[in-house]
Amino acid sequence: MEANTLDVCSVGSITMQFIFQSRLAPLALGLVQWGSCRVVQFGLDLTWEDLEIAGVVRKTILSNGQFPGPPLRVKQGDEVEFLVNNSMPFGTTVHFHGISQQGTPWSDGVPGLSRTEIQPGDQFLYKWKANDYGAYIYHAHTNAQLIDGLYGPIYIEPEDSVERPFHLISKDLGSDELQAMRDAEKNTLPIILSDYQRFTGAEILQIEKDTGIDSFCVNSVLINGKGSVICPTQDHINAITSPQQRNILGNLTMTDMGCLPPILLRRLNPLHLDKAPPGFYKDCMPSEGPMEMFHVNSASQYVSYDLISMAGSLAMRFSIDEHPMYVYAVDGRYVEPTLVDALTIPIGSRYSVLVKLKSKSDQHAADYTIRVANKYTGQIINGTAVLSYDDVLTQNQKSSSRPSRPYITETADNATADAVFLDDNTVVPFPVVAPAAHADQTFILNVNRTNTSYTWILGTDSYSESNELLSPPVLFNRSSIPAQYAISTMNNTWVDLIINITTSRQIQHPIHKHSNKYFVIGSGVTPFTYSSVDEAMQYIPQDFNLKNPPMRDTFFTPSSRTSPSWLALRYFVQNPGPFLLHCHIQMHHSGGLALALLDGVDAWPTDIPEYQMPVRVNGTN
Numbered sequence: 001m002e003a004n005t006l007d008v009c010s011v012g013s014i015t016m017q018f019i020f021q022s023r024l025a026p027l028a029l030g031l032v033q034w035g036s037c038r039v040v041q042f043g044l045d046l047t048w049e050d051l052e053i054a055g056v057v058r059k060t061i062l063s064n065g066q067f068p069g070p071p072l073r074v075k076q077g078d079e080v081e082f083l084v085n086n087s088m089p090f091g092t093t094v095h096f097h098g099i100s101q102q103g104t105p106w107s108d109g110v111p112g113l114s115r116t117e118i119q120p121g122d123q124f125l126y127k128w129k130a131n132d133y134g135a136y137i138y139h140a141h142t143n144a145q146l147i148d149g150l151y152g153p154i155y156i157e158p159e160d161s162v163e164r165p166f167h168l169i170s171k172d173l174g175s176d177e178l179q180a181m182r183d184a185e186k187n188t189l190p191i192i193l194s195d196y197q198r199f200t201g202a203e204i205l206q207i208e209k210d211t212g213i214d215s216f217c218v219n220s221v222l223i224n225g226k227g228s229v230i231c232p233t234q235d236h237i238n239a240i241t242s243p244q245q246r247n248i249l250g251n252l253t254m255t256d257m258g259c260l261p262p263i264l265l266r267r268l269n270p271l272h273l274d275k276a277p278p279g280f281y282k283d284c285m286p287s288e289g290p291m292e293m294f295h296v297n298s299a300s301q302y303v304s305y306d307l308i309s310m311a312g313s314l315a316m317r318f319s320i321d322e323h324p325m326y327v328y329a330v331d332g333r334y335v336e337p338t339l340v341d342a343l344t345i346p347i348g349s350r351y352s353v354l355v356k357l358k359s360k361s362d363q364h365a366a367d368y369t370i371r372v373a374n375k376y377t378g379q380i381i382n383g384t385a386v387l388s389y390d391d392v393l394t395q396n397q398k399s400s401s402r403p404s405r406p407y408i409t410e411t412a413d414n415a416t417a418d419a420v421f422l423d424d425n426t427v428v429p430f431p432v433v434a435p436a437a438h439a440d441q442t443f444i445l446n447v448n449r450t451n452t453s454y455t456w457i458l459g460t461d462s463y464s465e466s467n468e469l470l471s472p473p474v475l476f477n478r479s480s481i482p483a484q485y486a487i488s489t490m491n492n493t494w495v496d497l498i499i500n501i502t503t504s505r506q507i508q509h510p511i512h513k514h515s516n517k518y519f520v521i522g523s524g525v526t527p528f529t530y531s532s533v534d535e536a537m538q539y540i541p542q543d544f545n546l547k548n549p550p551m552r553d554t555f556f557t558p559s560s561r562t563s564p565s566w567l568a569l570r571y572f573v574q575n576p577g578p579f580l581l582h583c584h585i586q587m588h589h590s591g592g593l594a595l596a597l598l599d600g601v602d603a604w605p606t607d608i609p610e611y612q613m614p615v616r617v618n619g620t621n
Ligand SMILES: *[C@@H]1O[C@H](CO)[C@@H](O)[C@H](O)[C@H]1NC(C)=O
Pocket: 020, 045, 085, 086, 087, 088, 120, 121, 122, 617
C-alpha cells in the first residue's frame, strides 16, 4: 500500500460530511476525488424498531431506516470510510464479509478480536481499502444480531484493466453481445437471500437454553427482505418428505412448519418441549408479506445478479424458471463461466451470474418464477420472487400465456431430468492462481457437537461467548485470549486448515474465513486419518487439487451423511492480525463453532491508528 496515496486520501477526507444514504437518495455518496485516489464515505445509522417482515411484526435492526441495509457501491482501489452510528439500546459491531482488510485488521468488526463493541450512542469509523473487486456484504458480528436484520450488499466495480472472463462463454460471441455482458455487469444487482424467524437473536439464544433445542427451523424465506409465511397442509408436507428425512423420522412426521421434530435431539441432552414458544419448530401461523419483483427488458440482452446468502440457518438453492445462468464470479473473484440451471449458496457466499434474457417472441410466460428452496434435511421450506419482462405484452397476451416451468421443486430437488446444478468443486478461477505445493504448518481442526444440541467445537474447544467481551481486544493484547480458542501462524507462510468433520450426519457447515481468501485444495467423505496434506496425498491423491483450486472465503464442508468427512483449506499468511474462522450458520457460530487465527504473530502491528477508538457523539472522546 502506497503510504503517500493514503496520506493524500486522509487529508482529502477531512472536510467531508458523511452521507447517511437511503433508498430515497440513492446517489448521495460522500465522495472525494484526489488525484487517482477516491475516498468514499458512507454512514449507517442503526436503530432498533418494530418492523413488519413477511407479515410478522418484530423488533428489527434498521440501517438508515431500512431493512436490508442500503447498498454500498465503490470502485476497486477506493478508500472506504464507513461510519456506524449506534442509535440502538445495545452494543454492536459491523463486519465487512469477504473484504481482506489488508493492513487494517482493526476494521474487521469482530468484538473481542479487532475491537470492542460500539456502545449505544457511540459512533465508530471503519476504514479499509477496496483492494479486490466483486460482491461482498456488510453485517453485524455481535451476538446473533445478524439475524436481527443488520446486513446490506457491497459491490466493488473492477478496475478497467482487470480482464473479464465473458469471452470464454462462447467463441462465437459478437462484440455487441460482449458489450451487453459488460453493461449487465456494470449494472449488476444484489439478490440477498435470507431467512426469517419471529424471534430475535437474543430470544433464540434464550429459547435454546430453556428448551435444550438447537434452533434450525425458520418461519420464512426472504428475497431482498420480502416473503410470506406459508403453512402447507400436513398431507402436503408428508407427501413431499424425502426418503432421507423418512429414514431419520421413523414413524414421526415433519412438523407443520416442515421441520424435523426436535425430539430426535434427545440423545444429546434433556429437552423441555413445553418451553418452546409457538412458531419455534411447530405451530405454523400463516401471514402475508410483499413479493420481490425484478423487472427486465429484453432489449438489454443480459442481466447480472449478485446472489448473496445472509441466511441464519438455511442452505439456499436458487433458480429462475426457464433462465439458465452463467456463473462468472464467486466470492468476489472471476471464474471460468459455467452454465447452470440452479445453484446452492452457502451462507455468506456470493455468486455473480449473467442471465440471458428472452427476446419478445420467446416470452411464453407472463412472468418467470424465481425459486429459492432449502437444501438442508432439517426443514422443508421455500420462497419465491418474480422475474418480469417490461416489454409491453398486451394484457391479452399475458393472460393467455402459460405459467413458467421450474428447474427445481419446493424441496430443492431437480424438477426435470436434465436440470444442471453447479458443482462448486469444479469451478475454475479466472485467471488460475496456484497455491504453494507444500504448507509450512498444518492444523487439523475437529468439528463436533459438545454436550448439548446447540454447542459445537472447532479445534479443541467450544469458542466461548466471553471471548466477544475481551477488552482490550486481542489485537491490542495477544495473551488476552485463552490458548484453546486460537491458533498462531507466522507471516509470509503457507498454512493448511483441515476441517475434520469427526462424526457422520452433521449438516454441511459453511466455513468462513476472515481476511484473505483460502484455496479449497481437497475434500473427502472418509475419515481424515493423516497428519498432513502431503501424507494424505500419498494415499488419496484423487481427493486433492493443487493445480486450479477454487479461491473462496466461504465453502461448504462435504456431506457427512454416511461417514465422517473433511475439507482441506490452504492460505497464505500476509495480513498480520487476529481473524476469525467460523461456521456461518448463526446458531453454530453462537454455539462455539469458531476459532481465532492469530495470523503473522511475528509481524503484528504495534502502531495502531487513533481512529480505532470509539467516537462519542455527545462526549469528549
Ligand atoms: C446518531 O445517533 C444519535 C444518537 O444515537 C442520533 O441522535 C443522531 O441523529 C444519529 N445521527 C445520524 C446522522 O443519524
